[in-house]
Amino acid sequence: MADLTAGPEKTPKQGNAADAVRASLTRRNRKQKLLQGLGLGAIGFAFLMLFILVASLVSSGYQAFTQTKITLEVYVDPEEIKPEKLPRGGFKDVLQASLSELLPEVDTSDRATRKALAGILSNGAQFDLRDRVVADPSLIGQTITLTVPVSDPYDQLNKGTIDRDTPEQNRRLKDHEIAWFDQLKAKGVISKPLNTGLITNADSRFPELAGLKGALIGSFWALFVCFAISFPLGIGAAIYLEEFAPRNKISDFIEVNINNLAAVPSVVFGLLALAVFIGWFGLPRSAPFVGGLTLALMTMPTIIIATRAALKAVPPSIREAALGIGASKHQVVFGHVLPLAMPGILTGTIIGLAQALGETAPLLLIGMNAFITSAPDGPFDSATALPTQIFIWADSPERGFVSRTSAAILVLLGFLVTMNAIAIYLRNKFERSW
């Protein structure tokens, strides 16, 4: 650019043209270096931020991928648990008795100590035991080995996030409770296996029991509905606009509006869904189906734009060749153009769905941030989605949820990276160049 504008002024002094070029050369080189440097700097900055993000997530989240558990020899006392009364019974007392056996010197005559001792076990332990006994009532009267999670404060202690040096009155766990735990640890009944509960449990108010199952299934249904609606509609709209629609003011107007729609903030779609799908159609609140409909509204413009770009990239010669041998327009589109454009369309769709997976605002508005302790059975059952589950956990006071929030973000990022990787793979595998 610089030499072009400089040209006309320099022409009168012909003898000095070479000098002028030489003089400007260093300046231009410097500018180029500067531009390169800035570009590199920008990339470096972006990488640094990404690194900080991932590093902070991993450093606070890795704790949640393991869970402290305790292995107990439980004598299923027929005095406490009677077969005719199942599923009710003194499961808590039975568990506590087996804990007392491990810690024989603890005096359990007063209520407060008994309660503190029972506090080592997660609240879910009694239900684990109950489920096993209900499934097989012949266990009553026998001694079974049970591995159950410990409660959150002890989990945090085992993971080192509770500092033993803080003064006793400022700690969730008192000195004698820490001593109990150390004794149990010395007996070798404490283990720290991989926390499969993070994926296989639904939400819970106890961090040690809380998992992502409900959110994963909810997200799956929402994305499935979103795909089932936005993919065929998006492709249909794109084919019509690209292959059949006449070029006039109306189609221009539609095109501009689709581009605008793609840029509408997602919260607006949430409000629309709240008013139309829930208020007007009377669909249930918090249902993944409604979430999917809302996300479909958001994803459709992305799919339309990607599909039109992919259709445009198919060379006209293909169409002309097909038309030339007598194919109808319909045959040309479905027999030749669409299959060739498919990799591009799929890439756009997957990227659109990945965007929809991470979308939070519209789901909050339609109530997909509810607390539900069971996973949904279908798209009409109330559920959460991954991003809204992160939202709920981030707002919970218990210490264990801090690491679980980060872990859930890592799971979400994992899904996003996988989806994008599939998109790239499809593009590279099926892409054709002419």
Next chain:
Amino acid sequence: MTTIKLTASVLAITAIAASAASARDAIRIVGSSTVFPYTQAVAEQFANNTGAPSPIVESTGTGGGMKIFCEGIGENTADITGASRAMKASEYELCQKNGVTDISEALIGFDGLSVAVSRANDFDWDLTLGEIYMALGAQVPVDGEWKDNPYKMWNEIREDLPAVEILAYGPPPTSGTRDAFVELAMHAGCEELDFVKDGGFDGDWVEENCSRMRTDGPFVEAGENDNLIVQRLEADPNAVGIFGYSFLYENLDKLKPVKIEGVEPNADTIADKSYPVSRPLYFYVKNAHRGVIPNLDEFLEEYMSDDALAADGYLAERGLVALSDERREELQDAILNGQNMEPKS
């Protein structure tokens, strides 16, 4: 392609048919984010104990919850709403207008609002409500005149406070915690000031002039997420934070409470009201839904049980400050018998 389209439309049609036909089997609960953790606890306990479908608990804020609750009666409406303040007369009217006439009110306990600093802060903080107002109110009396708050340092508020800049992280205006803080701390603190006492201003004047937090920097709205405030306090030992007592309780190893009028917040001081910044927590239930929505009665039984509500119950473990035994028994009677609340006007 056509098969996909066909599936999609079949899906959509079954969807609408299914939603119209299927009866609701889970209880729906909306309402305050402060009551949310307690209702959450009861819901989980209830689902575990009975094997019934787990209730759907949504945190919508007190006002938002009232709006959903008062929409009407029927399967598509919520059964219970939680509230961190009593139902307002306007909300009661809205309910009546939409046919929600039989409502039971349950005062389940109290929640303290705590002001806290990092453990790294050495000073022994003890503020009066008047001092809190002078530090955080948008307008304060300066030399006998009502002016924009000029104070930037704590030692300008009271001489023996540390000479550090005032920096407080607190909830945004959309939060029930903020409403409660303004009402319980700011209004009360404003009324304590000599200027207001001597000037003979009434409650309306206080509400009009003392409700705004300052916006010139020392008060920072930290978002709805109280955990975020806890993290900020750890990073800056000179900052104070304002949040619900349960967050202080969970983080006592990192944070220490600021005494208010010489009283430290804990379960005892909040229950006997000697700690001044505490508020009642309620839930409201539609009596017309009882016996119609499956499991609603059983759920209320669980909520009203001593296991949950008593001073050593599991709600107290989560930070709820329990009612006295006498009041609890009264409440259990009222709710289990489906007694309607007094009309509000």
